[in-house]
Each structure stands twice: as C-alpha cells, then as structure tokens.
Amino acid sequence: MSPGAPPGVLVRERVVNAGRRLVALDLGTARTRSLAMGGNAMADLxxxxxxxxDAxxxxxxxxxxxxxxCLRLVRLxxxxxxxxxxxxxxRVLAGVPLAASRSDRGAVRAAVAEIAGCEVRLVDEPLAAAVGAGVDVLDTRPCLVLDVGAGIVEVVAFSQGAVVDAAALQLSATTGTGLASYALEGVVDMTAALVRRLAAGARPATRARGLVVTGGGARQEELLRRLRASVRLPVGVAPQPQHATVRGLMRLCLQPALAVAAKPARG
Known part of the structure; x- marks a missing residue:
C-alpha cells in the first residue's frame, strides 16, 4: 500500500525454502505485493x-x-x-483490513481461491504489519501499530496477539508526498483518541513500547512530527515500512504457532 511507489518492480527478498509453496499476498489500494516461500524476489505492482x-x-x-x-489483479x-x-x-495468506466486513473478507477469499486453487487464509493487515515490523504481538504488554495505507489507515492496540482496541480512517485520495492535510489531522486525532482510551494500568507499559508506524505513508515527516507531539509516545518507523504487511504474512506462514496464537481475522 505504498502511495507514490514506482510502477511494477521486483524487490529482492530472501526467504528460506521449507519445501512447500506458500504465498503471502497484500492487496492494496495503490500497490499489490506478493512473496513466495523459496522465491528470491517480492512482486510489487x-x-x-x-x-x-481505461485503467x-x-x-x-x-x-x-x-x-x-480483482481476479485479474490476483492472477498477475x-x-x-x-x-x-x-x-x-x-496455501495463500492474504491480508485484509481489520475494518473489513464479512462480505469484504468473502470477496477477497473468493478471488484468491479461484485463481490460486488452494487453501486461503485471511490475516488482519495491522497484525501482519506488526509481525513484519518485528513487533512481539504475543507480549502481555500492549503494543500500538499505525498502518498508513493509500486507501485506509488503521491504528491498533495488541496484547497477547489479540486486538485490544482499534480505529480506522478511509481515505478518498492520497498524494504522492503522503497524507493530504485533512487526512493527516484525522489520523493524528484518531491515534491520540485510541491512546487515551487505553486502561490507565496499561499506559506505562504501552509508553515503554511506543508506537510503530508501517505502510507506504509511514515516512511522512509531518505525520511523524505531529504524532510525537500529540500522543507523547516514542514513535518509530518500521524498516522498509511499505513491505511490512507482506513480510509479516510470510513470517506467519513460516511460524504457524504464532498464527494460531494470534487472534485470526474474522470470516
């Protein structure tokens, strides 16, 4: 979900081949990324x-x-x-927004299953992004993840693999330089409101872990500056944040115990 990313590219990525053909698939508003176990490149189109x-x-x-x-996009x-x-x-692990409805999830599952012809598992994208960013989502201390996509931004508090609280903001447009001004203000307010809703006893531990920002819009300096001023937490950006979701999906393929322990996507 990287706004302003270059047109179709292959990003070099090493994945250990465990003798099975598993694929991680991130269907984004602006970009679609796939990564196969045993492959040496990430497809990014x-x-x-x-x-x-028409396009x-x-x-x-x-x-x-x-x-x-969507069928044609998945096929590509x-x-x-x-x-x-x-x-x-x-098996294919496909990401879906946490805010997706049952019918939204069904549409993704149906499209991927028709093209892939195999088992399809859905994973909430903020969870995958957190795993891809190296966050220990099974820790008892709450962790906060802000996933800034081109069409939807989601902020989630996790504890022991389950969603404690979450909020989402759908975007009508994303500029090549990041969130538009109206959206930037909405994302900061949404994130600050979630932090305020955390139980008082959980705030010190949450403050110690901070907020991790993922997604294609994660590096926008104005967003990061305003987040730090508003939430008053350490704010860090995941390495290669635009690839956090697809990398997390692959890690969940490789670590089934983590996928089972973490609360699965609905539908």
Missing part, C-alpha cells in the same frame, strides 16, 4: 487493471469493489511468484 482504454482500480480502501478486476500477482517455483500452491 500497481493495483491497476486495463479495461479497454481500473479494483481495490478501494483496501477492499474489493470490482470482483472481476500470483503469476509473478510462479517465475521462481512452478509447483502447485499449498
């Missing part, structure tokens, strides 16, 4: 499908709005993973 002379975006706010277009993403491994797929 615009979430755009050509339909005649169609089948994903909005991180959710499917054009099922036919999975095709790239076959360049490195032609074996049949065993």
């Amino acid at each position: 615009p979430s755009v499908i050509a339909r005649g002379a 169609v975006r089948p994903i909005r706010h991180g959710m499917v709005i054009d099922p036919g277009g 993403a999975l095709r790239d993973t076959r360049l490195y491994d032609s074996r049949p797929l065993e």
Whole structure:
C-alpha cells in the first residue's frame, strides 16, 4: 500500500525454502505485493487493471469493489511468484483490513481461491504489519501499530496477539508526498483518541513500547512530527515500512504457532 511507489518492480527478498509453496499476498489500494516461500524476489505492482482504454482500480480502501478486476489483479500477482517455483500452491495468506466486513473478507477469499486453487487464509493487515515490523504481538504488554495505507489507515492496540482496541480512517485520495492535510489531522486525532482510551494500568507499559508506524505513508515527516507531539509516545518507523504487511504474512506462514496464537481475522 505504498502511495507514490514506482510502477511494477521486483524487490529482492530472501526467504528460506521449507519445501512447500506458500504465498503471502497484500492487496492494496495503490500497490499489490506478493512473496513466495523459496522465491528470491517480492512482486510489487500497481493495483491497476486495463479495461479497454481505461485503467481500473479494483481495490478501494483496501477492499474489493470490482470482483472481476480483482481476479485479474490476483492472477498477475500470483503469476509473478510462479517465475521462481512452478509447483502447485499449498496455501495463500492474504491480508485484509481489520475494518473489513464479512462480505469484504468473502470477496477477497473468493478471488484468491479461484485463481490460486488452494487453501486461503485471511490475516488482519495491522497484525501482519506488526509481525513484519518485528513487533512481539504475543507480549502481555500492549503494543500500538499505525498502518498508513493509500486507501485506509488503521491504528491498533495488541496484547497477547489479540486486538485490544482499534480505529480506522478511509481515505478518498492520497498524494504522492503522503497524507493530504485533512487526512493527516484525522489520523493524528484518531491515534491520540485510541491512546487515551487505553486502561490507565496499561499506559506505562504501552509508553515503554511506543508506537510503530508501517505502510507506504509511514515516512511522512509531518505525520511523524505531529504524532510525537500529540500522543507523547516514542514513535518509530518500521524498516522498509511499505513491505511490512507482506513480510509479516510470510513470517506467519513460516511460524504457524504464532498464527494460531494470534487472534485470526474474522470470516
């Protein structure tokens, strides 16, 4: 979900081959990323499908709005993973926004299953992003993750793998330089409100762990400055934040115990 990212690129990424063909899939509003176990590259392409002379975006706010277009987008993403491994797929882990409804989740599952022809598991994207950023989501101390995507921004408090509290803001547009001014203010207010809602006894531990920002908009300096001033917590940016979700999905493929222990996505 990286606003302003370059058009289709392959990002070098090393993943240990455990003898199975598993794929992590992040269907974003602006970018779609896939990573196969045993592959040596991450597929990173615009979430755009050509339909005649028109360019169609089948994903909005991180959710499917054009099922036919989504099928074509998933086919392109999975095709790239076959360049490195032609074996049949065993499983796909696909990210979905925490705010996605049951029908939204069903649309993602149906599109991926039709193209992949294998088991499809859905994982809430903020959880995957936290895992991809190296956050220990199973720690008893609450941790905060702000996932800044091109179409939706979600802030989540985790404790022992479960969601303690969460909020989301859907974006109508994202500029190449980050969040628009109206959205920036909304994201900061939303995050500060969640921090205020935390139980008083949990605040010292939360303060010690701080807030981790992921997603394509994570490096916007004005956002980070205003977050630090408003939430009064340490605010850090995940390494290569635009890839945190797909990397987290792959880590969940590789660590099934973590995937079981963490609260799964609904639907």
